[in-house]
Amino acid sequence: MSERRWNPVLGEWVITATHRQDRTFLPPAEYCPLCPTRQGGDPTEIGRPDFEIAVFDNRFPSLRRDPDPPAIEGTELTPVAPSSGACEVVVYTPRHSGQLGTMSVRHVRRLIAVWAHRTLILGGRDEVAYVFAFENRGEQIGVTLHHPHGQIYAYPMVPPVLEREVASAADHRERTGGCLWCDLNAQEAADSRRVVARAGGWLATVPFFARWPYEVHLTSERHVGWLHELIASEVDGLARVLLTVIRKYDALFDMTLPYIMAIHQRPTDGGDHDGYHLHVEFFPPNRTATKLKYLAGSEAGAGAYINDTLPEETAATLRDRPPFDPAALDEGAS
Amino acid sequence: MADADPVDEGTPFEGFEIETESMPDGRSIHYYRWPESDGDRAEARDDQPSRDV
Numbered sequence: 001m002s003e004r005r006w007n008p009v010l011g012e013w014v015i016t017a018t019h020r021q022d023r024t025f026l027p028p029a030e031y032c033p034l035c036p037t038r039q040g041g042d043p044t045e046i047g048r049p050d051f052e053i054a055v056f057d058n059r060f061p062s063l064r065r066d067p068d069p070p071a072i073e074g075t076e077l078t079p080v081a082p083s084s085g086a087c088e089v090v091v092y093t094p095r096h097s098g099q100l101g102t103m104s105v106r107h108v109r110r111l112i113a114v115w116a117h118r119t120l121i122l123g124g125r126d127e128v129a130y131v132f133a134f135e136n137r138g139e140q141i142g143v144t145l146h147h148p149h150g151q152i153y154a155y156p157m158v159p160p161v162l163e164r165e166v167a168s169a170a171d172h173r174e175r176t177g178g179c180l181w182c183d184l185n186a187q188e189a190a191d192s193r194r195v196v197a198r199a200g201g202w203l204a205t206v207p208f209f210a211r212w213p214y215e216v217h218l219t220s221e222r223h224v225g226w227l228h229e230l231i232a233s234e235v236d237g238l239a240r241v242l243l244t245v246i247r248k249y250d251a252l253f254d255m256t257l258p259y260i261m262a263i264h265q266r267p268t269d270g271g272d273h274d275g276y277h278l279h280v281e282f283f284p285p286n287r288t289a290t291k292l293k294y295l296a297g298s299e300a301g302a303g304a305y306i307n308d309t310l311p312e313e314t315a316a317t318l319r320d321r322p323p324f325d326p327a328a329l330d331e332g333a334s
Numbered sequence: 335m336a337d338a339d340p341v342d343e344g345t346p347f348e349g350f351e352i353e354t355e356s357m358p359d360g361r362s363i364h365y366y367r368w369p370e371s372d373g374d375r376a377e378a379r380d381d382q383p384s385r386d387v
Contacts, residue, residue, distance in 0.1 A: 047355065047363070052371055056363035113350060114366050 200237015
């Protein structure tokens with residue numbers, strides 16, 4: 001059962017998806033549903049092994065192309081709507097071991113191509129207003145399968161955080177005539193204290209306004225809105241800076257650092273979003289190797305984030321961790 | 335039935351092929367392949383966890 005319920009207090013949709021309670025939870029590796037089906041073995045989600053990256057419809061989607069009608073009747077004050085859209089799983093590799101940070105530059109370029117292609121395909125559907133590619137890494141984030149994978153949600157609305165960013169971009173453009181992220185990039189590059197890495201037309205920083213201790217944003221230095229607008233050197237640059245940031249994370253506490261990776265592109269709702277700027281956001285929940293930052297009273301109850309660290313200091317810490325030069329990363333095999 | 339669909343949309347992305355298949359319950363799966371990587375896949379198959387338990 002899945003539907004959207006309107007919250008008139010916050011002005012946003014909430015998606016219910018009760019069937020997701022039954023989804024596969026941390027199976028042993030030999031029963032991984034994201035590994036290709038072995039000859040004579042139990043069928044998995046992946047019927048064949050001869051691919052680099054696979055994308056399939058989530059077995060437990062909260063959004064789908066032909067959703068059931070809402071199971072409850074809405075009112076004028078609290079309308080309900082079908083959960084139309086799509087939820088896709090992106091299997092990064094047929095291999096069960098490893099993770100995004102251990103993949104080659106070449107393979108990450110291919111993953112970027114898949115993200116871009118799925119955005120074009122899903123964003124071209126009439127009912128889709130926003131395509132959101134993301135990865136949850138680590139059981140602390142709620143990961144239920146360890147095989148390297150990410151997800152893509154195609155929403156029938158522009159989700160709340162993106163809607164706020166779109167509005168901020170439009171407001172900044174109206175006031176200054178410029179792009180909010182281009183101006184932030186210029187400020188961060190000139191200041192340099194919060195820069196973590198820079199290469200191939202991409203700047204990685206702990207933002208001035210970071211809400212999480214080791215939050216990092218990757219922003220293209222050229223004004224583009226979607227992944228498919230990148231030129232070849234920028235695709236290579238994104239792959240290298242992405243890998244650099246993840247490997248720095250893993251060197252931070254000498255462990256695989258949990259994170260949420262969110263790719264923010266322009267909406268696909270047909271609106272004028274020329275002022276919006278492609279970027280990638282990372283949110284690791286750790287403030288130390290063993291302590292997590294929780295969304296507690298101020299964050300969850302009031303929406304006011306309290307960061308226990310200074311972005312200038314966490315950026316310096318990340319700069320001091322290897323790798324130091326994105327351009328020197330191995331091209332690698334697939 | 336697999337539907338081979340060579341993709342070269344003039345983007346900077348290296349040319350890839352997609353084969354779309356129907357899963358047993360009607361869902362779709364898209365296999366992205368880069369033809370120049372044919373020789374690399376045997377290594378990936380050897381990396382699967384054993385089910386001999």
